Amino acid sequence: MKLIKLMFKNAFRHKLRSFLTIAGIAIAVIAFDILRTVVNAWDAGIEATAANRLITRQAVSFIFPLPYSYRDRIKNIEGVEQVTFATWFGGVYKDKSNFFGRLAVEAETAFDIYSEYVVPPDQLEAFKRERNSCVVGSDLVKLYGFKLGDIVRLEGDIYPGTWDFVVKGIYTPNIKNGDATQMFFHWEYVDERMKKESPFRAGEVGWYIVRIAEPNRSGDISAKIDDLFKNSSAETKTESERAFAQGFMSSVSSILTAMNVLSWVIIGIIMLVLANTMIMASRERTKEYAVMKVLGFAGKHLSWLIIGESMVIAFTGGVVGILLSFPIVQGIGEAIPKNIFPVFNLEYHILVYAFVAALLVGLISSVFPIIKALRTPIVEGFRHIG
Amino acid sequence: METLIHVNAVSKMYKRDKFEIPVLNDLTLQVPEGKFLALMGPSGSGKTTLLNLIAGIDRPTKGSISVKGTEITSLSETALAKWRANSVGFVFQFYNLIPVLTAFENVELPLILTPLSKAERKQHVETALQIVGLGDRMDHYPKQLSGGQEQRVAIARAIVTDPILIVADEPTGDLDKHSAEEILTLLERLNKEFKKTIVMVTHDPHAAAKADEVLHLEKGELA
Incomplete structure (x- = not known):
């Protein structure tokens, strides 16, 4: 013993x-x-944020839009590699309890900047080609059984009316903690309809996503972006994607x-x-x-x-x-x-x-x-x- | 016979709150090697205290004690613990076996501290349990043994390290007459056959009669 x-x-x-x-x-x-x-x-x-991405939003509040025209002006700032944008669409899929992120994005650039959301090349091409198409996350596929070619009908609230989107792609995050429950579709598709139905709301985007070459210059470039729109009708607030996400979580x-x-x-x-x-x-x-x-x-x-x-x-x-x-x-x-x-x-x-x-x-x-x-x-x- | 235990002018005082209670007063005693000594006396006379001091589980307030040339009163706690493990076997009135250990494991307990191998420990334990007549109860837990058997396991535990000295505090105090007789016979055998020096505290004149010598304590002094 x-x-x-x-x-x-x-x-x-x-x-x-x-x-x-x-x-x-x-x-x-x-x-x-x-x-x-x-x-x-x-x-x-x-945790899923990237160090080389900045978010530019309306200085007063995240809920106010920014003009589409800011896109090229931001792109011309030294140190900026690429710019894309997104708009919170809202809406209801069948029932209010079916909540997931629905975002109108710039189809050409969105998946370049969010490279962690992997869409098979042929699907991505098909998405870019068709204005009424959408890309859904792999978890949404599991939840709602979406498959390529399906039509996803949303009842708009922020953007009133019935909206049909054809599933042309399925993305899968290749990073830990990546969110696979979002739906992306063409901002242009939404904007075209706004031009007809609510012209005063046309040409607006929710926020800009800015990819920079050197993450250690994020403070400097943020200041440059915000200085560019100082004293305009839509002043901006630019911060790192991480700070933006943290601010979103502050509540x-x-x-x-x-x-x-x-x-x-x-x-x-x-x-x-x-x-x-x-x-x-x-x-x-x-x-x-x-x-x-x-x-x-x-x-x-x-x-x-x-x-x-x-x-x-x-x-x-x-x-x-x-x-x-x-x-x-x-x-x-x-x-x-x-x-x-x-x-x-x-x-x-x-x-x-x-x-x-x-x-x-x-x-x-x-x-x-x-x-x-x-x-x-x-x-x-x-x-x-x- | 060579003297094994020297108790030199030992006094012991206990403190209870602000009171100092003298238990032993300037007591001197020699115990020769191989002796079976019984200590008797009324309650509070200091016999258990003297036994504790000789066994190195308490320290005198004054005086010194040496056992086989080792002055135990000057040893550090660690050295004293080591000395106890090697030199003294204890038998208590209430056996004090560990209830979750079998008879074998209880007897083996002091050997855990030695560098003996598992096989050597097994041999020692079996020998000790054979000596006390419990070779067939090795796997029994204390609650599965009678009082007399428990005390025999305690004696086996006391002798398993082959100590020079065995101290026993009222070893028959909790036993019936028959079991008490068995224990006394066993102690006698350890003294006569295995030449162990035994110091035993008892109230029982019949038990004391088994010893070579009986000393009486009265108010902390030898009477």
Whole structure:
């Protein structure tokens, strides 16, 4: 028999108590994993941004449009490689609950700048050729069963009327956290109809996407773009794509912060639970520790014994929690519509955090029982009634 | 016979809150090697305290104790723990076996600290359990044994490291007459056959009668 066997035997001496503590740790790890995955899912859009892309929007608010005429003026600024634009279309597909991003884009340039959205070349050519065509994300294909040649009918709200688009392409993101739940179609198609039905709204775009050659010059080029339109009727605000995405998320940032804090609070609570278990176990064994000291076991032996016992419980709880997190997070991911959280994956780093946190809980929980065991004189230990 | 234990002018005082309670007063004692010594006396006379001091599980307030030439009162805690592991076997009134370990594992416990191989440890444990007559109960847990059997496992644990000294604190105090007799016979055998020096604290005159010598303590002094 080795000391490690005694650690395991001690850890499961009170089976119900150990089981409940392990279950508590496992639940805490699962809760931690879910919360962090939700936070991650919110952050996925930010993570998917590119350093060499700038977003130019209306200075007052994102919801106000910019003139189409800005396109060439931005393109002529030194350091700008390419410019494209997009407009939030809105609309309803069959039912309001079928929410996904619908964007009117410049067909010629959109997929050059968003090169991470991969469309097969023949499909991309077909999309560029036909004005009433669209490209849909691979997740939309899974959700709604779209296939090439299908007509997707949208009921417009921002752009009133019935709009039919023919699916000519399917894009797949080639980056982690890429959003495959969007639908892109020709801005020109929308604009032509606006010219006829609401001429005062023609020639407007939502925002510009600017690709720059040197990402470290983003501040300088942003300033140049904004200076260009200073004192105009539509002043601009240009920032990195990341800053733009973060600004977009600012409305939910306090919720995300709360979720972040909550995930660590859960770990803190379970630490107290395990610490309590270890203190109880250690107190019950005061006399046994005295016997072991008498038999020649030194402080380091008792310390390892207590740490080991605590770690066995924490490790088991951590492993059980992590193993259960996979199906649970996957289940939640499948239950939540893809268009709400396009990316809902249990990331490797979250598992590492959860596991390390579980082990730290085990380690910290053993500190007080160790101090108590070492400080109790043998003679006092024998007098203890546990 | 050569003297194994030297207790030199030892005093022990316990502090309880702001009170100092003297337990042993300037006590001097020599125990020859191979002796079976019984310590008797009323409750609070200091006999268990003296036993604890001789066994190195407590330290005197004054005076010194040496066992086979080692002055244990000057050893560090770590050195004292090592000395206890190598030199002393303990038998307690309430056996103090680890409930989650089998008889074999309980007896093996002190050997974990030694450099012995698994096979060597097994041989030592089996020998010790054979000596106490429990060769057939090695896989039993303490709760599956009678009080007398538990105490025999405790004695096997005390002798498995082949210590020079065995200390026993009321080893028959929790046993029926028959089991007590078995334990006393076993201690006698360890003394006579295996030449172990034994210091035993007891209230029982019948148990004390098994010893070579009986010393009486009264208010912390030898009577």
